[in-house]
Amino acid sequence: MVFFHFVSINNAEKYAGGQNKGEMLKNKKIAILLSGRGSNFTAIYEAIRRGDLDAEICCVISNVADAAGLLRAREWGLQTIYIPSRGVERTAYDRLLIEALRPLDPALVCLAGFMRILSPVFIAAFPSRVLNIHPSLLPAFPGLHAQRQALQYGVKISGCTVHLADEGMDTGPIVMQRAVEVLDGDTEESLSARILEQEHDVYWRAIACKL
Numbered sequence: 001m002v003f004f005h006f007v008s009i010n011n012a013e014k015y016a017g018g019q020n021k022g023e024m025l026k027n028k029k030i031a032i033l034l035s036g037r038g039s040n041f042t043a044i045y046e047a048i049r050r051g052d053l054d055a056e057i058c059c060v061i062s063n064v065a066d067a068a069g070l071l072r073a074r075e076w077g078l079q080t081i082y083i084p085s086r087g088v089e090r091t092a093y094d095r096l097l098i099e100a101l102r103p104l105d106p107a108l109v110c111l112a113g114f115m116r117i118l119s120p121v122f123i124a125a126f127p128s129r130v131l132n133i134h135p136s137l138l139p140a141f142p143g144l145h146a147q148r149q150a151l152q153y154g155v156k157i158s159g160c161t162v163h164l165a166d167e168g169m170d171t172g173p174i175v176m177q178r179a180v181e182v183l184d185g186d187t188e189e190s191l192s193a194r195i196l197e198q199e200h201d202v203y204w205r206a207i208a209c210k211l
């Protein structure tokens with residue numbers, strides 16, 4: 001009986017629509033790290049604007065000065081930070097990232113096409129708080145050109161995975177996955193486009209799960 005009593009109190013707090021103290025104090029800040037076009041970042045931004053995702057993008061960081069995602073974030077008035085990576089050793093670079101992120105205190109760091117492997121130093125700085133999205137059903141086809149790898153192998157089902165990042169390449173506990181059928185005649189482009197559509201719908205849901 002006592003147990004059920006506790007459950008109902010917790011649920012009341014959880015669903016009080018942000019009216020109780022615990023809910024209001026919850027950290028909903030997310031940081032986005034990207035290197036390219038930023039379509040996943042855009043999908044996350046739109047989910048927040050629609051009211052589907054209760055989160056706040058506290059900054060968008062890129063190692064590429066003219067990454068389309070970084071420029072778009074700037075246009076939208078978000079805080080953007082460019083940290084050049086050329087010639088900087090991996091751990092030294094990650095320390096710069098940590099230095100930029102720490103004062104912002106993000107609840108989650110979301111990798112969205114960030115073309116760098118993070119060092120153990122970075123992962124340790126944000127334990128169980130770094131999310132990544134990958135265009136395959138992990139653990140199949142980690143690394144670059146996952147869609148090409150899937151086609152070359154001849155799988156009939158591929159998809160995308162949101163997972164907590166660890167020190168490995170596209171490894172770490174899986175949060176959500178979406179399956180996408182590989183069709184006869186698919187090219188890398190056509191398969192990538194259908195997978196990307198699913199990425200855009202699954203990433204914000206996985207973020208919501210973890211916030």
Ligand code: GRF
Binds near residue numbers: 034037069133134
């Ligand atoms: C996506 O396919 C994502 O799965 C992978 O990198 C790509 C980034 O695309 N990690 P975008 O920059 O979000 O459009």
